[in-house]
Amino acid sequence: MKVTVDRTKCEGYAKCIQASPKVFKLDAKMIAEVIDPKGDTDEKILLAAKICPTKAISLEEEGTGKRVFPVD
Numbered sequence: 001m002k003v004t005v006d007r008t009k010c011e012g013y014a015k016c017i018q019a020s021p022k023v024f025k026l027d028a029k030m031i032a033e034v035i036d037p038k039g040d041t042d043e044k045i046l047l048a049a050k051i052c053p054t055k056a057i058s059l060e061e062e063g064t065g066k067r068v069f070p071v072d
């Protein structure tokens, strides 16, 4: 999956890092960044996206570009 953090929305709650520590980390500004989009299972990455309080994480299927999260 393609994993994107909208850094204008992230407020550094680090919930995503608890859910998926090999995929996300906080940078020096305490904003999340993607360090390895393949560092965890898709299920765990989806959980990380769902628990982000500011909905800063979006996910797309590799190749098709189909939106996985958030969906309307």
Ligand code: SF4
Pocket (backbone or CB within 6 Å): 005, 009, 010, 011, 012, 013, 014, 015, 016, 017, 024, 031, 032, 051, 052, 053, 054, 055, 056, 057
């Ligand atoms: S859970 Fe959301 S707000 Fe918190 S660090 Fe991760 S991306 Fe940022």
